[in-house]
Amino acid sequence: MLQNPLLFLLRAAQIYPDKIALAHPDAKYPVVYTFAVWAQRIQNLAYSLIRAGIKPGDRVAVISPNSPMMADACHGVLAARAILTPINTRLKPQEVHYILDHSGASLILIDEEYLPLIAGSERPRIVCKDTGTSDDPYEEFLSDGRCYSQERGWAGLDVEPDENAGALLCYTSGTTGRPKGVLTTLRGTYLAAIGNAFEGRIDKESTYLWILPMFHAGGWTFPWSNTFAFATQITQRTVxxxxxxxxxxxxxxxxxxxxxxxxxxxxxxxxxxxxxxxxxxxxxxxxxxxxxxxxxxxxxxxxxxxxxxxxxxxxxxxxxxxxxxxxxxxxxxxxxxxxxxxxxxFATAEGVRVAEIRDDDQIVDVPRDGKTVGEIITRGNLVMKEYFRDPEATTKAFRGGYFHSGDLAVMHPDGSIAVVDRSKDIIISGGENASSLAIEQGKHSCLTIHPHVLEVSVVARAHPVWGERPMAFVTIHPEHVSRWSGRLDEFVKNLMEHAKTRLSGFARPEWVEVVPELPKTSTGKILKTELRRRAAKL
Amino acid sequence: MLQNPLLFLLRAAQIYPDKIALAHPDAKYPVVYTFAVWAQRIQNLAYSLIRAGIKPGDRVAVISPNSPMMADACHGVLAARAILTPINTRLKPQEVHYILDHSGASLILIDEEYLPLIAGSERPRIVCKDTGTSDDPYEEFLSDGRCYSQERGWAGLDVEPDENAGALLCYTSGTTGRPKGVLTTLRGTYLAAIGNAFEGRIDKESTYLWILPMFHAGGWTFPWSNTFAFATQITQRTVxxxxxxxxxxxxxxxxxxxxxxxxxxxxxxxxxxxxxxxxxxxxxxxxxxxxxxxxxxxxxxxxxxxxxxxxxxxxxxxxxxxxxxxxxxxxxxxxxxxxxxxxxxFATAEGVRVAEIRDDDQIVDVPRDGKTVGEIITRGNLVMKEYFRDPEATTKAFRGGYFHSGDLAVMHPDGSIAVVDRSKDIIISGGENASSLAIEQGKHSCLTIHPHVLEVSVVARAHPVWGERPMAFVTIHPEHVSRWSGRLDEFVKNLMEHAKTRLSGFARPEWVEVVPELPKTSTGKILKTELRRRAAKL
Missing domain, CATH: 3.40.50.980 (Rossmann fold)
Structure with a gap:
């Protein structure tokens, strides 16, 4: 079995069978499972998947909010030696169809609420009504697995012999171009989960509340950090x-x-x-x-x-x-x-570098001056296996033997790194590189320290003279909304004054738009692509 | 670099350069090193070893009590891509010579106190006087390494590319037959160290006191658990x-x-x-x-x-x-x-099994009844690579694909294992298997619960009628020594009465000898071989 994150659950079920593993208290039909019961459900899921024809390496898609089914799938799909393909529930149907096609998912585990996302698809699916009751189709699926197992238990399931076999396949949300599939390994998931448990000091006294969606990069490997540490998990469908x-x-x-x-x-x-x-x-x-x-x-x-x-x-x-x-x-x-x-x-990661990659693939580290900008690159234990079915993108991402993050950063004298920006978030204003992050919340700036500002996002907007200039989208702190009500122009003027004393000309927003809220991904990341689109239309 | 425990030290020196890494306060010349200073010393050691001709895979022996040199060697020898061979300082010169020859150690790092152990050997050695001062030969060795490095730093040292390369080579203390060398891997050391840090809840607020000798199984991997967790270590030469x-x-x-x-x-x-x-x-x-x-x-x-x-x-x-x-x-x-x-x-180990290994190498798990005795076997991440230069012993130890511990145990219904005895510690008394451990401290027995007993050890002694019978060696608790002074026969009679009500006939000690102390290994394990020898002579 070697480095397989499934091991953590089996161990938890052995050592703490009666401890609460998973609670889903806010649904219409709340459920609570101990590690012993939960592990049995996951075993049933694995048998059911195999019975449904899932073979090692097959992809099983899951379209679900945080729920017991989603939590089960994180372990059960691996127990069937298949690859878990969680799909962001906020995507549009055509994006979901693209991902299902590209991943070649053999089966979809889907929460009833999200059925419209796969309307028109012929792919086999199991629907979950999130009730935990015996007439729920997902529960029937599990029961069928139990029957099919003939009580052979865990011993009846083949163990994946290759620790570098695929674990998760997650797709980019398609903010730029076609979604790419990131394939991770069992070994990497195992090591990342341990790293997260150690860094977070999660242990058997811990209770982890799911707010981050599990479909988002596999919940940052916390589904396995929690079983590693014997922690209790609470799922909630919504934020x-x-x-x-x-x-x-x-x-x-x-x-x-x-x-x-x-x-x-x-x-x-x-x-x-x-x-x-x-x-x-x-x-x-x-x-x-x-x-x-x-x-x-x-x-x-x-x-x-x-x-x-x-x-x-x-x-x-x-x-x-x-x-x-x-x-x-x-x-x-x-x-x-x-x-x-x-x-x-992290201890289980290999050292991160900030470097410039020359055209001949030579890697030159930036000096530790906290100023020189390079790209964050890394390799080793905590790096994905590949972009699924995209050898070209994989080769490009791994040029020089390192994974290229696309994030720009500096390295400080103490060896700590600080992200400056995503490469695409750099604003080339009058030939100068203006970092949108620095404008938003940098050292000397910054718009967020204005006492009435709640959130700021800065993007590039085309400018006839300077090529590009920063444009800021701003939300006002709820406590101060009424003060500026009907006087937004004045607020903008005030903010511009604030910026003038803090930002150099090329970095100062040329335009400021006050909005009621910023567009965000399901995980709360600001959708700069959406803001860029808005800026372009103005 | 992947799974290499050296990584932990480099990381600690990066993240907490000024934190105390190692203190050696009780020596004549106390020293204290921060992570930055300590890492530099270890780097110097690696350069010096390379300068001395050490090649990847070479063995470097260390004969030392717990001291800064010993602690350095745990990391510095690995940084030179060599294999650390710590030798128990309590061995006899002929045993030490045997180990040096068998391991083919190219160099010996030796504490001055233990020089008599290698008298007559021609092998190159570096002597440490444990002073930390510039005229200490070991310190000169480090300084030479620094010069030789020409300030190329860590980047000038090749990284071991194979995570399954040898890390430590430790020898049995030779209580039975010729010492065997156990070779471990970098990867296994890495995972075991993480496991120990997590199980012990060691973190950056921790201070670890060295009592267990580091030469003993590499201090159970705690030299690396502590650097993983950024803990401070204190070394003491003696217990x-x-x-x-x-x-x-x-x-x-x-x-x-x-x-x-x-x-x-x-x-x-x-x-x-x-x-x-x-x-x-x-x-x-x-x-x-x-x-x-x-x-x-x-x-x-x-x-x-x-x-x-x-x-x-x-x-x-x-x-x-x-x-x-x-x-x-x-x-x-x-x-x-x-x-x-x-x-x-442990989470990083693969599940332990208690099984009977049939002649055809078939492995049959014992029932989980807390009664049936089998051998503890395991495999996977936390199992040695091989017995060094002993393919026959290696094959035997790994028959059926599992490492055979030689320890006998039962498995309880909850899946927990309980050691019954070393196979050789079973006493075959009148055809019955009597466990010396059960006699000493078993459930129904047991001699140690007698209020005046400090320690007990039971071994087999030949018996004309029963084949073997248990013989107990006992020490009296200091508080009660005076009470029984001159009346040891009476004490023995009292203890026999105590045993009669608690042990079945075949398991009851036939002989009891009161001794001032039990013979022990340097690590405090009772030397049953010595007791058996004494029993045989009586």
Whole structure:
């Protein structure tokens, strides 16, 4: 079996059979499973998949919010030696069809709510009504698996002998061009899950609340981190802040993951109050601002800032901003600049580099000056296997023997890295490279420190003279909305003044548009492509 | 680099350069190194080894108590892509010579105190006086390495490309027959170190006190667990209980490892007192008794009972007695029986089995009845590579595709294993299999629960009628020694009475000898071979 994340579940079911493994308390039909019961369900799923004709290496698609079926699939599909292909439920039907076709999924496990996404598809599917009751088609599927097993148990299921066999196949959300499929391995998932459990200090006393969708890069490998650590998991179908707070206050939650936008929603919810026991928030997707960090810490949430790619090219997080003793002597503002860095590699990752890749594929590290910009590259344990059925993109992504993240960063003298921008988020303004991230929340800027601003996103917009110029989309903090109501022009003027003293000319937004909310992906990442589209239309 | 435990040190030096990595406070010349300084020393060592002609795969022997040189070698020898061969300092010169010859060690790093062990050998050696001062030959060796490096740093050292390359070569202490060399891999050391760090909850706030010698199975991989977790390590040349207590009380110690006999020494030391902050004791080598567990817990030491082989065939510990919630409702006596089990596999190990291996190599698991005895077998991530230069022993040890531990055990209904005995420790008394362990501390017995007994060891002794009969060697608890002084016969009679009501005839010791102390290995394991020899002579 070697390095296979399925092992963690089997072990948990052996050692802590009666501990709560999975709870789904907010659905119409709440369910709670112990590790023994849950492992049996997962075993049933594996037998059912095999009975349905799934062969090793086949793809099984799952279209579901966070739910027991989704959690089952993370383990059961691997137990059938198949590849889990979770599909983002916010995609459009044509995108879903493309992914089903490209992955060649043999079967779809689908939550009833999302059936419209596969309307017209002939592919075999199992529908889940998320009831856990015996007349639910998904439950019938599991029961059939149990019968088919003839009580042969785990011993009756062949173990995948190759630790480098495929584990997950996740697709880009198609913000640019056609979605690409990222294929990960069992071994990488195993090591990333251990890394995340260790970095988050998850253990058997922990309760992990699912806010991040599991379809998003396989939930950053936390489905397996939690079984590794014997933690209890709580699933919720939706991101509902009052419900999250109910669990924070009453369900002994100790850990959750989320992008900064989700964290903002959490701290700003009216139910928010000071926690009596601290909760660890694993934050990725963008760097948290000083304001957000202060708000989180103020209510007893301990932020752990990690970094990885949106897709599981790096299995979710693989670097972290490691806190230092001297931070305790700093002001929040000073400290937040350090926390906001992407930091250093996880123990189970291979060292991350920031480098320039020459045309002859020679890799030249940037100096550790905190200034020179290079691309984040890495290799080794926590790097995907390939872009599925796309040898050309794979070769390109791995040129020089390293995986190229597409993220631009600097390396500080202490070896920590700090993302400057996605390559495509650089704004070439009058021949200068303006980093949209620096404009949004950089050191000298920045628009987010304006006291009335909630969120900012900056994109390039074509300019007749300068080629490109920054355009900012801004939301006003709820507390100050009424103040500026009907006087948005004045607010923009105020913000421009604020920017003038903080940003050099080429980096200063030429245009500012106040919007009620920023367009976001299902995981709370700001959709810059959408903003670029809007900017282009103006 | 992939799964190479050297990575942990490099990472610690990057992320926490100024944190104390290693302290050696009790030597004549105390030293303290930060991670940055220590990593530089280790780099120097690697360069010096290469300069001395060490090639990838060569063996570098180390003969040293726990000291900075010993700690350096755990990382520096791997950085030179060589195989670390630590030699037990308690061996006799002829045993040391045998090991040096068999391993073909190219170089010996030796602590000055142990020079007599290699008298007459022509092998190149570097002597360490454990002073850390510039005129120490070992320090000169490091300085030469630094010069030789020409400041090329880590980048100038080739990285071992094969994660299955040899890491450590450790020899049996030769209690039976000629010593065998156990060769481990980089990958296995990496995974075992992570497993130990996670099971012990070692993190960057931890301080690990070295009591277990590092030469013993590579200190159960804790040299790398500590760098993985960024923990501070304290080395001591000797096992000195008052000194251990000094560190417990004043050096913020959080973790240490030791066999039960060492733990007994710790709790019985006059300096022992209730700790204000708990310390975790990782216990292996034999199961702790109820009495010992009670004594440890009473002074604030949290016992973590793990199991592995004496040699690193399993890299030290690979199973653990996982505590259950319902244990808190039990009496110490009830609980200690469960803690004393060897339990379940570590997450990074593959599942342990208890089985009978038929002549045709077919493996038949014992039923989970807590009664049927089989051999502990395992395979996968935490199993050695081979017996060095001994293909025959390797083939025998791995028959049927599993590593055969030689330890006999039962499996309980909950899947936890409990060691019954080493195969050679079974006493065949009147055709019955009597387990010496069961006689010593079994469920129904047991001699150790006699209130005046400190330690017991039972071995087979030839008997004209029954073939073999158990013979017990006993030490009296210091508090009761005076009471029985001059009346040992009476004590023996008393103990025999005690045994009569608790042990069936064939398992009852036929002979009891009271001794001032039991013969032990350097790591505190009772030398049954020595006791058997004594019993044979009587």
């Amino acid at each position: 509902n802040y009052p419900q999250i707070w109910k669990h924070f206050l009453h369900s002994k939650v100790t850990h959750y993951c989320g992008a900064p936008t989700v964290q903002i929603g959490i701290v700003n919810d009216p139910s928010a109050k000071k926690l009596t026991k601290p909760i660890s928030a694993i934050i990725a997707g963008a760097a948290p601002t000083a304001h957000l960090l202060g708000a989180l810490e103020g209510i007893g949430i301990k932020p752990i800032h990690v970094y990885g790619l949106t897709l599981p090219q790096t299995y979710g997080p693989f670097t972290r901003g490691y806190d230092q003793l001297f931070w305790t002597k700093m002001t929040l503002e000073q400290r937040s600049k350090l926390i906001a860095r992407q930091g250093h590699s | 000195n209980y008052p000194q251990i207590w000094k560190h417990f009380l004043h050096s913020k110690v959080t973790h240490y490892c030791g066999a039960p006999t060492v733990q007994i020494g710790i709790v019985n030391d006059p300096s022992a007192k209730k700790l204000t902050k708990p310390i975790s004791a990782i216990i292996a080598g034999a199961a702790p008794t109820a009495h010992l567990l009670g004594a440890l817990e009473g002074i604030g030491i949290k016992p973590i009972h793990v199991y592995g082989l004496t040699l690193p065939q399993t890299y030290g510990p690979f199973t653990r007695g996982y505590d259950q919630l319902f244990w808190t409702k039990m009496t110490l006596e009830q609980r200690s029986k469960l803690i004393a089990r060897q339990g379940h596999s």
